[in-house]
Amino acid sequence: SAVISQKPSRDICQRGTSLTIQCQVDSQVTMMFWYRQQPGQSLTLIATANQGSEATYESGFVIDKFPISRPNLTFSTLTVSNMSPEDSSIYLCSVEDLGTAFFGQGTRLTVV
Amino acid sequence: EDKVVQSPLSLVVHEGDTVTLNCSYEVTNFRSLLWYKQEKKAPTFLFMLTSSGIEKKSGRLSSILDKKELFSILNITATQTGDSAVYLCAVEDDQGGSEKLVFGKGTKLTVNP
Numbered sequence: 001s002a003v004i005s006q007k008p009s010r011d012i013c014q015r016g017t018s019l020t021i022q023c024q025v026d027s028q029v030t031m032m033f034w035y036r037q038q039p040g041q042s043l044t045l046i047a048t049a050n051q052g053s054e055a056t057y058e059s060g061f062v063i064d065k066f067p068i069s070r071p072n073l074t075f076s077t078l079t080v081s082n083m084s085p086e087d088s089s090i091y092l093c094s095v096e097d098l099g100t101a102f103f104g105q106g107t108r109l110t111v112v
Numbered sequence: 113e114d115k116v117v118q119s120p121l122s123l124v125v126h127e128g129d130t131v132t133l134n135c136s137y138e139v140t141n142f143r144s145l146l147w148y149k150q151e152k153k154a155p156t157f158l159f160m161l162t163s164s165g166i167e168k169k170s171g172r173l174s175s176i177l178d179k180k181e182l183f184s185i186l187n188i189t190a191t192q193t194g195d196s197a198v199y200l201c202a203v204e205d206d207q208g209g210s211e212k213l214v215f216g217k218g219t220k221l222t223v224n225p
Contacts, residue, residue, distance in 0.1 A: 006154075009153075033213075040217070041217060042200070043200070044215075092153070092154065092155075096211075099144060099204075100146065100160050101146065101157070101202070103154045103155050103156075105153060105154045106153025108153060
Protein backbone atom coordinates (compact mmCIF):
# COMPACT_ATOMS: atom_id res chain seq x y z
CA SER A 1 0.00 0.00 0.00
CA ALA A 2 1.05 3.60 -0.57
CA VAL A 3 2.92 5.35 2.23
CA ILE A 4 1.68 8.87 2.82
CA SER A 5 3.51 11.51 4.81
CA GLN A 6 1.50 14.50 5.96
CA LYS A 7 2.71 17.54 7.83
CA PRO A 8 2.36 19.36 10.08
CA SER A 9 0.78 16.83 12.42
CA ARG A 10 -0.79 19.63 14.43
CA ASP A 11 -0.86 23.38 14.68
CA ILE A 12 -2.51 26.16 16.62
CA CYS A 13 -3.16 29.25 14.54
CA GLN A 14 -4.54 32.72 15.02
CA ARG A 15 -7.79 33.56 13.29
CA GLY A 16 -7.34 35.39 10.02
CA THR A 17 -4.09 33.60 9.16
CA SER A 18 -3.53 30.75 6.70
CA LEU A 19 -1.98 27.31 7.07
CA THR A 20 -0.61 25.09 4.33
CA ILE A 21 -0.68 21.33 4.84
CA GLN A 22 1.64 19.12 2.80
CA CYS A 23 1.11 15.57 1.65
CA GLN A 24 3.84 13.40 0.12
CA VAL A 25 3.23 9.93 -1.34
CA ASP A 26 5.95 7.35 -1.95
CA SER A 27 4.56 6.42 -5.36
CA GLN A 28 2.94 8.22 -8.26
CA VAL A 29 -0.84 8.51 -7.98
CA THR A 30 -3.31 10.09 -10.33
CA MET A 31 -5.64 11.56 -7.75
CA MET A 32 -5.14 12.76 -4.21
CA PHE A 33 -8.02 13.61 -1.93
CA TRP A 34 -8.36 16.09 0.90
CA TYR A 35 -10.83 15.47 3.74
CA ARG A 36 -11.94 17.42 6.77
CA GLN A 37 -13.20 15.84 9.98
CA GLN A 38 -14.82 18.30 12.34
CA PRO A 39 -15.14 17.28 15.99
CA GLY A 40 -17.62 14.44 16.37
CA GLN A 41 -18.35 14.35 12.66
CA SER A 42 -17.62 12.03 9.80
CA LEU A 43 -14.94 12.63 7.19
CA THR A 44 -16.09 15.07 4.54
CA LEU A 45 -14.40 15.32 1.17
CA ILE A 46 -13.13 18.83 0.46
CA ALA A 47 -11.69 18.31 -3.00
CA THR A 48 -9.90 15.99 -5.37
CA ALA A 49 -6.45 17.15 -6.44
CA ASN A 50 -5.57 16.23 -10.02
CA GLN A 51 -2.09 16.64 -11.41
CA GLY A 52 -2.00 19.10 -14.27
CA SER A 53 -5.47 20.52 -13.76
CA GLU A 54 -7.45 22.45 -11.20
CA ALA A 55 -8.77 20.65 -8.17
CA THR A 56 -12.38 19.53 -8.14
CA TYR A 57 -14.24 20.90 -5.12
CA GLU A 58 -17.23 19.39 -3.36
CA SER A 59 -20.36 21.31 -2.59
CA GLY A 60 -19.75 23.76 0.23
CA PHE A 61 -16.03 24.13 -0.41
CA VAL A 62 -14.44 26.83 -2.58
CA ILE A 63 -11.01 27.40 -4.03
CA ASP A 64 -10.56 30.79 -2.37
CA LYS A 65 -10.92 29.24 1.07
CA PHE A 66 -9.10 25.95 0.36
CA PRO A 67 -6.59 26.46 -2.45
CA ILE A 68 -4.88 23.24 -3.50
CA SER A 69 -1.68 22.65 -5.39
CA ARG A 70 -0.66 19.47 -7.18
CA PRO A 71 2.70 20.12 -8.82
CA ASN A 72 3.48 16.46 -9.51
CA LEU A 73 2.15 12.94 -9.09
CA THR A 74 3.56 12.45 -5.57
CA PHE A 75 2.82 15.72 -3.80
CA SER A 76 -0.07 18.02 -2.93
CA THR A 77 -0.78 20.89 -0.58
CA LEU A 78 -3.99 22.18 0.95
CA THR A 79 -4.13 25.71 2.32
CA VAL A 80 -6.76 26.73 4.83
CA SER A 81 -7.11 30.47 4.26
CA ASN A 82 -8.32 33.29 6.48
CA MET A 83 -8.98 30.84 9.29
CA SER A 84 -11.75 31.09 11.85
CA PRO A 85 -12.45 28.88 14.87
CA GLU A 86 -14.95 26.94 12.73
CA ASP A 87 -12.00 25.65 10.70
CA SER A 88 -10.68 23.76 13.72
CA SER A 89 -10.69 20.19 12.46
CA ILE A 90 -8.57 17.27 11.47
CA TYR A 91 -7.47 17.53 7.85
CA LEU A 92 -6.51 14.33 6.04
CA CYS A 93 -5.01 13.62 2.67
CA SER A 94 -5.77 10.33 1.01
CA VAL A 95 -4.85 8.31 -2.05
CA GLU A 96 -6.49 5.31 -3.62
CA ASP A 97 -4.50 2.13 -4.07
CA LEU A 98 -6.05 -1.10 -5.37
CA GLY A 99 -9.52 0.26 -4.79
CA THR A 100 -8.86 1.14 -1.17
CA ALA A 101 -8.33 4.60 0.30
CA PHE A 102 -5.23 5.12 2.44
CA PHE A 103 -4.73 8.15 4.62
CA GLY A 104 -1.94 10.36 5.78
CA GLN A 105 -1.35 10.84 9.48
CA GLY A 106 -3.67 13.84 9.57
CA THR A 107 -3.24 17.43 10.69
CA ARG A 108 -5.06 18.56 13.80
CA LEU A 109 -5.74 22.27 13.40
CA THR A 110 -6.92 24.49 16.22
CA VAL A 111 -7.82 28.09 15.41
CA VAL A 112 -7.84 30.51 18.32
CA GLU B 113 -28.45 12.10 -1.21
CA ASP B 114 -25.89 9.46 -0.31
CA LYS B 115 -26.04 8.38 3.29
CA VAL B 116 -24.05 6.11 5.60
CA VAL B 117 -25.42 5.53 9.11
CA GLN B 118 -23.48 3.77 11.83
CA SER B 119 -24.80 2.44 15.09
CA PRO B 120 -24.33 2.61 17.93
CA LEU B 121 -22.55 5.95 18.05
CA SER B 122 -20.66 4.84 21.12
CA LEU B 123 -20.16 1.64 23.04
CA VAL B 124 -18.42 0.80 26.31
CA VAL B 125 -17.52 -2.82 27.03
CA HIS B 126 -15.17 -4.86 29.21
CA GLU B 127 -12.17 -6.75 27.96
CA GLY B 128 -13.18 -10.13 26.60
CA ASP B 129 -16.60 -9.02 25.43
CA THR B 130 -17.72 -9.44 21.83
CA VAL B 131 -19.09 -6.42 19.99
CA THR B 132 -21.01 -5.90 16.78
CA LEU B 133 -20.90 -2.59 14.98
CA ASN B 134 -23.48 -1.75 12.35
CA CYS B 135 -23.37 0.23 9.14
CA SER B 136 -26.32 0.86 6.84
CA TYR B 137 -26.10 2.79 3.62
CA GLU B 138 -27.95 4.40 0.76
CA VAL B 139 -25.88 5.29 -2.27
CA THR B 140 -26.67 5.67 -5.93
CA ASN B 141 -24.17 3.23 -7.41
CA PHE B 142 -22.57 1.01 -4.80
CA ARG B 143 -19.05 -0.08 -5.54
CA SER B 144 -17.60 -1.19 -2.21
CA LEU B 145 -17.87 -0.78 1.55
CA LEU B 146 -14.81 -0.16 3.68
CA TRP B 147 -14.16 -0.32 7.40
CA TYR B 148 -11.48 1.77 9.09
CA LYS B 149 -10.13 2.05 12.62
CA GLN B 150 -9.33 5.58 13.75
CA GLU B 151 -7.30 5.80 16.95
CA LYS B 152 -5.93 9.32 16.84
CA LYS B 153 -6.17 11.07 13.51
CA ALA B 154 -5.44 8.79 10.61
CA PRO B 155 -7.96 6.05 9.77
CA THR B 156 -6.33 2.66 9.31
CA PHE B 157 -7.80 0.34 6.71
CA LEU B 158 -9.44 -2.84 8.01
CA PHE B 159 -11.62 -4.42 5.32
CA MET B 160 -13.03 -3.85 1.89
CA LEU B 161 -16.28 -5.64 1.04
CA THR B 162 -17.76 -5.88 -2.39
CA SER B 163 -19.77 -9.11 -2.40
CA SER B 164 -22.72 -10.12 -0.25
CA GLY B 165 -22.44 -12.94 2.22
CA ILE B 166 -18.68 -13.42 2.08
CA GLU B 167 -17.10 -12.91 5.48
CA LYS B 168 -13.74 -11.21 5.69
CA LYS B 169 -11.68 -12.09 8.72
CA SER B 170 -8.51 -10.75 10.26
CA GLY B 171 -7.62 -12.11 13.67
CA ARG B 172 -10.41 -11.22 16.08
CA LEU B 173 -12.09 -8.93 13.58
CA SER B 174 -14.55 -10.01 10.94
CA SER B 175 -17.00 -8.29 8.66
CA ILE B 176 -19.77 -9.18 6.28
CA LEU B 177 -21.88 -7.31 3.76
CA ASP B 178 -25.55 -7.67 2.85
CA LYS B 179 -26.16 -5.86 -0.43
CA LYS B 180 -29.84 -6.72 -0.44
CA GLU B 181 -30.54 -5.16 2.93
CA LEU B 182 -27.84 -2.50 2.42
CA PHE B 183 -25.83 -3.01 5.57
CA SER B 184 -22.63 -4.38 6.95
CA ILE B 185 -21.49 -5.47 10.39
CA LEU B 186 -18.07 -5.47 11.97
CA ASN B 187 -17.53 -8.02 14.74
CA ILE B 188 -14.75 -7.93 17.28
CA THR B 189 -14.40 -10.95 19.54
CA ALA B 190 -12.48 -11.15 22.82
CA THR B 191 -12.03 -7.39 22.86
CA GLN B 192 -8.84 -5.85 24.24
CA THR B 193 -8.13 -2.33 25.49
CA GLY B 194 -6.14 -1.76 22.31
CA ASP B 195 -9.37 -2.11 20.33
CA SER B 196 -10.55 1.20 21.79
CA ALA B 197 -10.99 3.52 18.82
CA VAL B 198 -13.52 5.05 16.49
CA TYR B 199 -14.58 2.60 13.79
CA LEU B 200 -15.55 4.23 10.53
CA CYS B 201 -17.64 2.77 7.76
CA ALA B 202 -17.34 4.24 4.26
CA VAL B 203 -19.14 3.40 1.05
CA GLU B 204 -17.65 3.99 -2.36
CA ASP B 205 -20.20 5.44 -4.74
CA ASP B 206 -19.45 5.21 -8.46
CA GLN B 207 -20.53 8.55 -9.86
CA GLY B 208 -20.12 8.17 -13.59
CA GLY B 209 -16.42 7.48 -13.77
CA SER B 210 -15.38 9.10 -10.51
CA GLU B 211 -15.67 7.26 -7.23
CA LYS B 212 -16.61 9.12 -4.10
CA LEU B 213 -16.21 7.84 -0.56
CA VAL B 214 -19.08 8.63 1.81
CA PHE B 215 -18.27 8.17 5.48
CA GLY B 216 -20.48 7.46 8.46
CA LYS B 217 -19.97 9.33 11.73
CA GLY B 218 -18.29 6.36 13.28
CA THR B 219 -18.80 4.19 16.37
CA LYS B 220 -16.64 5.09 19.34
CA LEU B 221 -15.65 1.87 21.09
CA THR B 222 -14.18 1.96 24.58
CA VAL B 223 -12.85 -1.29 26.02
CA ASN B 224 -12.25 -1.15 29.75
CA PRO B 225 -9.86 -3.54 31.52
